[in-house]
Amino acid sequence: TSNSKSKVPQEGLFPEIIRENYKGSSKLQFKKAVITGGDSGIGQAVAVHFAREGADVAVIYKESDDDAAETKKLIEKEGRSCILLKGDISKKDFQAECLDILKKYWNSFHILVNNAGIQFPKNEISSISDEQIKETFEVNIISMISFTRDCLEFMNKGSKIICTTSVTAYRGSDHLIDYSATKGAIATFIRSLAVNIAEKGIQVNGVAPGPVWTPLVKETFDDLSTFGKDNPMKRAGQPSEVAPAYVFLASEDSSFITGEIIHVNGGDFVGG
Numbered sequence: 001t002s003n004s005k006s007k008v009p010q011e012g013l014f015p016e017i018i019r020e021n022y023k024g025s026s027k028l029q030f031k032k033a034v035i036t037g038g039d040s041g042i043g044q045a046v047a048v049h050f051a052r053e054g055a056d057v058a059v060i061y062k063e064s065d066d067d068a069a070e071t072k073k074l075i076e077k078e079g080r081s082c083i084l085l086k087g088d089i090s091k092k093d094f095q096a097e098c099l100d101i102l103k104k105y106w107n108s109f110h111i112l113v114n115n116a117g118i119q120f121p122k123n124e125i126s127s128i129s130d131e132q133i134k135e136t137f138e139v140n141i142i143s144m145i146s147f148t149r150d151c152l153e154f155m156n157k158g159s160k161i162i163c164t165t166s167v168t169a170y171r172g173s174d175h176l177i178d179y180s181a182t183k184g185a186i187a188t189f190i191r192s193l194a195v196n197i198a199e200k201g202i203q204v205n206g207v208a209p210g211p212v213w214t215p216l217v218k219e220t221f222d223d224l225s226t227f228g229k230d231n232p233m234k235r236a237g238q239p240s241e242v243a244p245a246y247v248f249l250a251s252e253d254s255s256f257i258t259g260e261i262i263h264v265n266g267g268d269f270v271g272g
């Protein structure tokens, strides 16, 4: 099933949320998963894959009620339930409100996917404002640490935390300077938290996507003609090609893996 939003990046490159032949094999049966930024792009694909694998999903999103309603519909089509939680994850009050509602409906949950993220259009260091730096850090990493801390109260032994970092955490980025710094911080957070809570039986891993066709890139890249062309596979990926890595990390198949990051990027060799 592919979705056909008006904000798709380019004709012929519609974001594919899940492959039609992705069967699912009950890998997440009876699980409850919370996904920040689960209404769009990679997060939406993760939400739908989790539902096809048998999980109920709570989707945290900021703005688009249309995207959220569509995601809920796709989750319910898989026979699973969906809780929609609308607000700004970087605000303490909203984080607390989410946890109150999740406690009421679910009591506890098994999977937390920290995926919400923002980036501003590419620019030179000289034109990055203090407000931009602050917002990028608050949404991408500061709130991730505090929300995860507060979620841990609702997660028991065997639970999984998965964070979305980025290829830019490793390569850097020529013009997404503050953004790539937040993604580097997320990569370090994954490793540190994994060690900190390993004895509780909770695993923490991450996914570092390379270029993926999502609304985010449409909104922040001026020229998409070269998007994804500098990796060995010479193309950007689809959300449907990234989400299975999250399924693996959320399932029992990854039972001996913690503090690791799966790179899903078409290869990141840049020459030499």
Ligand code: NAD
Pocket: 036, 037, 038, 039, 040, 041, 042, 043, 060, 061, 062, 063, 064, 087, 088, 089, 090, 115, 116, 117, 118, 139, 164, 165, 166, 167, 208, 209, 210, 211, 212, 213, 214, 215, 216, 217
């Ligand atoms: P997207 O814009 O489609 O999705 C981002 C989601 O984050 C949206 O659902 C939005 O509701 C949510 N969000 C943003 N700010 C929020 C806030 N303050 N509170 C609550 N929710 C908020 O983009 P995407 O490309 O699917 O991005 C998902 C993640 O993947 C991000 O962390 C992004 O940095 C990362 N990523 C994307 C790419 C790519 O090429 N698309 C590459 C590497 C990493």
